[in-house]
Amino acid sequence: MLKIENLVVNYGYISALRGISLEIEENEIITLIGGNGAGKTTTLMSISNLVKKTAGEIVFNGTDISKMDPDKIVRLGIAHVPEGRNIFKKLTVEENLIIGTITEKNLPRKEIHSRCEEMFTLFPRLKERRKKSGGSLSGGEQQMLAIARGMMLRPKLLMLDEPSLGLAPIIVEEIFELMNRVKQGGMTILLIEQNAMLALEVADRGYVLQNGEIVLSGTGRELLNNPEVKKAYLGI
Numbered sequence: 605m606l607k608i609e610n611l612v613v614n615y616g617y618i619s620a621l622r623g624i625s626l627e628i629e630e631n632e633i634i635t636l637i638g639g640n641g642a643g644k645t646t647t648l649m650s651i652s653n654l655v656k657k658t659a660g661e662i663v664f665n666g667t668d669i670s671k672m673d674p675d676k677i678v679r680l681g682i683a684h685v686p687e688g689r690n691i692f693k694k695l696t697v698e699e700n701l702i703i704g705t706i707t708e709k710n711l712p713r714k715e716i717h718s719r720c721e722e723m724f725t726l727f728p729r730l731k732e733r734r735k736k737s738g739g740s741l742s743g744g745e746q747q748m749l750a751i752a753r754g755m756m757l758r759p760k761l762l763m764l765d766e767p768s769l770g771l772a773p774i775i776v777e778e779i780f781e782l783m784n785r786v787k788q789g790g791m792t793i794l795l796i797e798q799n800a801m802l803a804l805e806v807a808d809r810g811y812v813l814q815n816g817e818i819v820l821s822g823t824g825r826e827l828l829n830n831p832e833v834k835k836a837y838l839g840i
């Protein structure tokens with residue numbers, strides 16, 4: 605579904621990605637793990653074409669998206685839920701969801717409404733708070749709202765940048781459970797996580813990034829059992 609080949613990204617003289625290649629198949633959960641500054645966020649930003657590539661190619665379902673406008677990439681079916689919870693604090697939960705469909709012009713009201721209801725089924729906590737302002741939600745609820753907003757376009761590929769950051773373990777579990785449900789619904793997920801243990805448990809496959817390079821890849825299980833991964837990322 606998505607193929608990255610020899611991607612190089614530099615920020616000035618800082619080399620963030622030094623020629624990475626990876627592939628995502630349809631209906632997989634793929635995780636990128638790696639320490640701070642490894643290049644995980646930059647990888648997602650490159651797919652969405654929000655950073656300038658020095659070299660490399662990204663192909664999505666047979667289309668070269670390397671130089672495509674970011675909004676067109678969204679319309680092709682790639683949703684990006686960035687680091688941090690960029691929700692609109694003054695708008696209600698429901699309005700935040702509706703904004704998620706902004707790139708899809710002429711979407712009938714009825715359709716938007718039914719997608720909102722779908723999200724409320726998936727995230728009952730948001731349903732109870734649908735008329736509340738985004739800013740009044742807890743951190744975990746805001747994170748759920750950011751994910752739900754990303755899903756409003758029914759993307760083929762959902763990219764999540766550290767959805768569990770700063771959340772209580774019980775909420776993190778909820779979010780991970782949700783990923784499995786979303787996958788069953790036929791979506792493909794590219795997940796970035798600091799919590800490597802959880803990520804590898806939920807993922808079909810994973811890639812380990814270190815200093816802008818992919819140093820290891822394998823199934824979630826293989827990586828969980830890999831001695832280097834255990835030592836560097838799992839703390840066991």
Ligand SMILES: Nc1ncnc2c1ncn2[C@@H]1O[C@H](COP(=O)(O)OP(=O)(O)OP(=O)(O)O)[C@@H](O)[C@H]1O
Nearest residue numbers: 615618619620638639640641642643644645646647
């Ligand atoms: N806007 C920027 N300008 C300059 N350098 C940047 C910029 N964004 C990232 N970098 C650098 O690029 C490298 C990769 O950063 P990136 O944000 O992709 O890492 P990450 O793996 O997502 O890290 P984290 O786990 O801390 O979020 C780092 O060395 C970082 O300092």
Ligand SMILES: [Mg+2]
Nearest residue numbers: 644645646687
């Ligand atoms: Mg990051």
